[in-house]
Amino acid sequence: MSYKFRLQRVLDWRLQLEEEQNRRLGSAYRETAEAKGELDRLTAYLDKLQAEYSSCQSEQVDVPGALLTADFLDSLSSRLTEQRLLVEQCEKRLAEQVRQAEKARQERKAMDSLREKDVIRYRREAEALEQRLTDEAARYVYLAGSQRSEVRDQK
Numbered sequence: 823m824s825y826k827f828r829l830q831r832v833l834d835w836r837l838q839l840e841e842e843q844n845r846r847l848g849s850a851y852r853e854t855a856e857a858k859g860e861l862d863r864l865t866a867y868l869d870k871l872q873a874e875y876s877s878c879q880s881e882q883v884d885v886p887g888a889l890l891t892a893d894f895l896d897s898l899s900s901r902l903t904e905q906r907l908l909v910e911q912c913e914k915r916l917a918e919q920v921r922q923a924e925k926a927r928q929e930r931k932a933m934d935s936l937r938e939k940d941v942i943r944y945r946r947e948a949e950a951l952e953q954r955l956t957d958e959a960a961r962y963v964y965l966a967g968s969q970r971s972e973v974r975d976q977k
Contacts, residue, residue: 854912
């Protein structure tokens with residue numbers, strides 16, 4: 823008689839669910855890192871352009887160029903604001919995905935715990951059965967030996 827966990831299909835499903843949640847978590851980490859990288863790149867670019875724009879203002883002013891630069895800086899600032907919102911959204915998704923991955927891990931661990939308890943129960947039952955069979959065999963041998971000695975004593 824071999825051991826078979828009655829809830830093995832549920833445990834397998836929980837494992838698949840945990841793996842899927844971990845894949846999604848990895849994806850959320852990558853998205854967040856990419857969004858933060860883009861935010862850092864845009865911030866550095868904006869700082870660089872603002873410094874160049876400030877240094878150019880002290881020299882002779884090219885009105886069309888200054889207006890174009892100001893519009894570009896304004897556009898870049900808007901893009902930076904949008905990127906900050908995107909980073910916030912990515913961080914929220916990441917936090918939610920961390921929560922879901924943790925929940926899936928806990929559910930899988932609960933099933934593992936049930937399986938371990940079931941294995942222990944099965945082993946105890948098997949040991950009890952083996953002990954019972956050993957006791958029965960020993961009793962049979964003892965009784966057979968007792969009957970032989972009674973027969974010899976009668977002769």
